[in-house]
Amino acid sequence: MSSDTTDKGTLSDRLIDAVLRTLIGGLMKMPFERRTALMGSVVRKVIGPLAGYRKRAMKNLALIYPDMAEAERRRVADGVLDNMGRTLIENYSWRELGERLNGAPVHGAGLPHIAEAKAAGRPVLFVTGHFSNHEVPRQVLTAMGYEIGGLYRPMKNKLVNEHYAKTMTEMSGPVFAQGRRGTAGFARHLKSGGMGTLLFDVAVPEGVLVDFLGHEAMTATSAADIALRMDALVVPYFAVRTANGFEVFIEEPIAHTDAATMMTEMTRRLEAHVTAHPEQWFWVHNRWKPQKARAAATIAPGPGS
Structure with missing residues (x-):
């Protein structure tokens, strides 16, 4: 040492x-x-x-x-x-954020599907990106009576990560660090009929190449893989920062097809919000670097294919 x-x-x-x-x-x-x-x-x-x-x-x-x-x-x-x-x-x-989210507008066709899944004990996987405050939809749904676990990428600084993860757990439910142990815990949480959330818009060494804002971006298939394996309902959700707080969008579930097609559709949903509000997406990510992993990748189907 x-x-x-x-x-x-x-x-x-x-x-x-x-x-x-x-x-x-x-x-x-x-x-x-x-x-x-x-x-x-x-x-x-x-x-x-x-x-x-x-x-x-x-x-x-x-x-x-x-x-x-x-x-x-x-x-x-x-x-x-x-x-x-x-x-x-x-x-x-x-x-205090929760107090200000009380009464925030909630839009989208996903709410009845979530309620139906909960009643049936079916797992629900919420998918989103580093857009606006990505924890806001989870907190809004928690206030509506849902418990939603989170799978997150730990910060490199373990000291900072320790208190930030504690804050996320207190806010909306259990969080699991990416990695074999954390992913297994997240899977068990879903398998029991639970709900969880996953951010899919980070660069990974292997996966599928998906067109994101006109350029190929390596995209992990973990969200689709988990959903297909557990028959989990897949619901994209996003918050948009406004002058008066936030608006929350709980969108139509994504159909179960194959991993590449599902990841492409998730990306399209995120892309729509980024295009409308570019200043709210995390542009500091080194998101586009497909040339480093193209040999290990599957090319996702393009729009309309």
């Missing part, structure tokens, strides 16, 4: 965790609206540029929207960073 590493993480991990805890602790003493606005500003003006997030967002926006003016790309990138900051502190402020 190196001199700057202990069982509590590296020196860098400990410093980052200490700074984040101090920042969050100070913000939590402020009124909710001021706290969320300030955290959005800190990420937009300080953390995002220093961490290279703005640069990556601008690069991805230029790839997808080559005709977009530089000023517009910067506006969208700044909105992305602001959304990141607000989302982080909102989730640590989940009780």
